[in-house]
Amino acid sequence: MPERLGAVWVIAELTGNRLTEVSLELLGKARALAAQGGGSHTSAVLMGNDTGSLAEELIVHGADRVFLIEDPRLALYQNDLHAFVLADLIKKHHPEIVLFAASYCGSELSATVAARLGTGLAAHCTDLRIDDRGELVQVVPAFGGTVLGDIFCRETRPRMASVKPGIFPKPEREATRTGEVIKETAAVLEGYKSPLKAVRIVRRQPPELPLEKAPAVVAGGWGVGAEGWHFLEKLAGELGGAVGCTRPALDEGWAQSEDALIGTSGKTVRPRIYLGFGISGSAHHIVGMKDSGVVININQDPDAPVFRISDYGAVADAKEFLPVLLEKIREHKEE
C-alpha cells in the first residue's frame, strides 16, 4: 500500500458518443470528498474508442486528471473487457475511492471490478461523506428506501461506491479549469479472448424533455385510472413539464414507457414542483422524488401516507379534480 494518499476517481460513462449526466454529477461529489480529506485530488477514467475529445468536458466539470484509454476493443461496453482494463488501472494508481454510475452497465462493472479486487462496494448510495475519523461513510437505501444504512469499508482499498443518476447535483461548468490528460493503454487485453461478444446497442430516442430535467413533474398512480391518464399529459403540457408514474400505472400500460417510472426501479427526480395524483406514498416511489422542490399530492383517502411527505395536499377524486384544475389554469392563462 502506497504511503501517499491516493485520488478520488470517477468512472466516466458514455451513452453513444456523449458523457452521461451522472458522470458529471459524480465529479462534483468526488471533488467534495477530496476536499474533505478523502483523497489527494479528483481523477476521471474515460474508457472507449475515439472519446478523447470528452476529456476536456470532465476537466471543466471538476476532474484534475483524466486517464484516457482509447481502444477499438472498448468501443462497446462489455463487462469483462472494461473490468480488465479498469482493475489494471486501479492496481497501478491506487485510488482511495472509486465512484461509479449505478446505471445498468455501471452497476455491473462496479460489482465485477470489486470482485476482482476483493474490495468493498456500496450500491446506490444516497450520500457520501468523510467523517471526523477520516472514514468514508456510504449511505445506502434498504427495503426500497424505507431505511437508510451507513456502510464502511475500513480495510480494503479502494473503497468503491455506485450512485444513481440525479442523486447529486451537477457541478457548474468552469470553462477556465485546467487539468492533465494521461493516456493509458488497454495492453492488459493482449492475448485475452473474451467468451462474450457485445453485438450491438439499441437505444430509443430519449424524450425531448427527459423526466429528470423537467421543471415540473406531474406524477400519476393507481388512483388516476386509465380514463384519467390523458388529463395528466395535458397538465404536464400546460406546465412545460413531464409525466411520471408509479409502478402500478406502468404495469397497467397507462404511462407511455418505463422512462416515466419514478423510484427504486426507476428515476430519481428533483423538479421545482412535483404534483402527484392517486399515489399512496410507498417507500419505493418516495425515494425517487423526495428531494423535489414543492410537493403537492391529491388523493381521495385523507389518511394516505403520501400526505406526510407533501408540502400541500388535497383530498379529492383525481379523475374529477384534474379537469377542474386544467380549467382553472386555462382561465388563469386567458387573464
Added chain:
Amino acid sequence: MKIAVCIKPVPDPNHYNKITVNPETKLLERKGIPMVINPVDKNAIEAALQLKEQAGGKVVLVSMAPPDAREKLTEGLAMGADEAFLLSDRAFAGSDTLATARVLAAGLKKIGGFDLILAGAESADSGTSHIPSQLGELMGLPHLNHLIELNLEAASLKMKTKIEYGYAEYEGNLPMVLGVAKEINKPRYTTLMGVVAARNKPFTIWGLDELELDPASTGLAGSPTQPGELHLPRHGRKAELLEGEPGDIAGKIVAILRAAGVLV
C-alpha cells in the same frame, strides 16, 4: 442441461412501509412481515424451467439463508424445480455481497456440473444487483446482468440486457452466470400437484464445514464492507391540507404553481 437458480427469501416488498428503525436500539423492526421468494428470483426460476422444457435436464435451487428459508425453497420446488440446496450457517451472518457470492460459489462448485447459473438481477430488500456479476467472477465464468431475453441454440446463447433507453445484444457460450430482469418472462403459478410433489424432492442443507469454507472468508469477518448505523430518511414536510370546493383548491394550486415559477 443442468441449471442452477440462486434465490433469496426477502421480507414481502408490499409491506416495506411498515419497516422501521427503533430509535433507541437502532435495530430494524420488521415484525409480522411475511417472507417471500425475492420477486425477480421467480422470473429466474421460470427462465430455468422454460430452458428445461426446451432442452431437458434438471433445475437446482440454491440459497444462502437462515434455516427457516426451507419453506421458501420448497415453494420454488413447487413451481417445478427438481432439487434444492440451503446453504446455512451462523458463520454466514452479516455477509455482504462479495462474502455471499463466496458462499454461493462454494455451494455451486460442490454440487458441480452446471451448464447455466441463473439469479434474479437484484433483491428487493438490499437491491445491490451485485450478486450475478460477483458470482460469475468467483466462478470464473462469463456473466451478464439484467437479462430481458435469452435464446438457447445448441450450446450458444443469444441475449439481450437492459440499458437506459434500450437494450444491448450479446452472444456467448455455456456455461454462464446470468442475472434476469422481470421483463424476461411471467413466472408461472404454482399448482396443487406441484405443492404435493415438492414435499418429496431432494433437499440438502450445507454449512461452513460441508462447504469447506474458511470462516474468515464469509460472514461479517469475510466481508470487505461493514454496516454502520441504520436511520430513517428525513423527508417530513409541512403537509398543509388545501380545503374548500374543488374550484377553490384548484385556485390555490394555481397560486403555488405560479410561486414555483412553472406557471406565469
